[in-house]
Amino acid sequence: MQTFFDKYLPWFVLREIPFLGNTLYKKLIDRFQSPETVLTASKAEFESIGKISTKTLYGLLHHKLFMEQAKIELEQIFKNHIHIVTLNDAFYPVLLKQIQDPPPFLTYYGTLDNESPCVSIVGSRTATSYGLSTSENLSFKLASKGFQIVSGLARGIDAMAHKGALRAKGKTIAVLGSGLKKIYPKENESLFHEIAETGTIFSEFKVNADPIPGHFPVRNRIIAGLSCGSIVVEAAKRSGSLITARLASEYNREVFAVPGSIKSKKSEGTHSLLKQGAKLVETEMDIIDEFHHFIHKKKETLSQVPLESSESGSYPGRIQDRPRILNFLEPYPVHIDIIIEKSGMKSSEVASQLLDLELEGLVNRHQGNCYSISEDYH
Numbered sequence: 001m002q003t004f005f006d007k008y009l010p011w012f013v014l015r016e017i018p019f020l021g022n023t024l025y026k027k028l029i030d031r032f033q034s035p036e037t038v039l040t041a042s043k044a045e046f047e048s049i050g051k052i053s054t055k056t057l058y059g060l061l062h063h064k065l066f067m068e069q070a071k072i073e074l075e076q077i078f079k080n081h082i083h084i085v086t087l088n089d090a091f092y093p094v095l096l097k098q099i100q101d102p103p104p105f106l107t108y109y110g111t112l113d114n115e116s117p118c119v120s121i122v123g124s125r126t127a128t129s130y131g132l133s134t135s136e137n138l139s140f141k142l143a144s145k146g147f148q149i150v151s152g153l154a155r156g157i158d159a160m161a162h163k164g165a166l167r168a169k170g171k172t173i174a175v176l177g178s179g180l181k182k183i184y185p186k187e188n189e190s191l192f193h194e195i196a197e198t199g200t201i202f203s204e205f206k207v208n209a210d211p212i213p214g215h216f217p218v219r220n221r222i223i224a225g226l227s228c229g230s231i232v233v234e235a236a237k238r239s240g241s242l243i244t245a246r247l248a249s250e251y252n253r254e255v256f257a258v259p260g261s262i263k264s265k266k267s268e269g270t271h272s273l274l275k276q277g278a279k280l281v282e283t284e285m286d287i288i289d290e291f292h293h294f295i296h297k298k299k300e301t302l303s304q305v306p307l308e309s310s311e312s313g314s315y316p317g318r319i320q321d322r323p324r325i326l327n328f329l330e331p332y333p334v335h336i337d338i339i340i341e342k343s344g345m346k347s348s349e350v351a352s353q354l355l356d357l358e359l360e361g362l363v364n365r366h367q368g369n370c371y372s373i374s375e376d377y378h
Helices: 004-016 022-032 043-047 054-061 063-079 129-144 157-167 186-198 215-226 241-250 265-275 324-328 336-343 347-360
Strands: 083-086 105-110 118-122 148-151 172-175 200-203 229-232 254-257 363-366 370-373
Touching: 004 022, 004 063, 004 083, 043 054, 054 063, 105 186, 118 129, 118 157, 118 215, 118 241, 129 148, 129 157, 129 363, 148 157, 148 215, 157 172, 157 186, 172 186, 172 215, 186 200, 215 241, 229 241, 229 265, 241 254, 241 265, 254 265, 324 336, 324 347, 336 347, 336 370, 347 363
Parallel strands: 118 148, 118 229, 148 172, 172 200, 229 254
Antiparallel strands: 083 105, 105 200, 363 370
């Protein structure tokens, strides 16, 4: 029986070879079928598949030089009970395998699910309250429909996307820009462990690799590659989320964008995507309509949350039954003083009604004594 080290060591040896990028790695596996066969190939066989740099060719022919380093890394993986999935495994993510430069193998915590479709939700690390709530709500509703939510575990939009899926008792996948033993940011450590319990934490980097800036654009191709579509909730002009969107487009996957305020710099990137042809998202149905063929069964254990429901609160849908104060609220936060001024109501009456509406889930409270109408109610 093939042992853990026998099975995976050749994969790790190849990764250690200088300048052997993912595209060439995949080409070698396609040509020779396995890393074991690659490591026994001759110079002539290597040269027959196309141009290979002198340093890389030397490394392939003298691969034993890299054996010890590969063993050290594999020992760390074994010691930390980390799983591995390779390009040759049947449960390697199907859509990810289709991109030009998929990771030859991924290390992961959790479980793999190749049955449920994946949708990524990405955006700003310094998001507005509107962006955060939108990310969480979209994720919750899509996860409730059986989608796996993919994101990058970053603070802001990413974290809320993961949390929305977990709240729906659905599955979420976090793709790291670091090794699995270097959780980043540290503030999301508990979220990391929560995801690992029911979903998946992926990394293509070495176990103890630091979260250096160059890792994140590389990581983004995995987020886009795993997903049948990518949703950008809030992004500035130079946001890394736009890289994910561009890659999704290059992979012939759907790109969605959530509009924001024309006055918000944090929405300039998403508005740019919309101008370039990204699909506008107002509700989760804008995504579901594109991927309805992926929803082959309904999760019976999950309650479905419609955007508008007469049972969602104490106030029915008829206009005359709604508290008048709702007429002065918007999806964007409004200061209580402006609500008092526009409504002409007493400050005590406004405060009382806002508290009731907040408890009903119809109104969201924000920092600075500001309020907005709930996305579900609006």
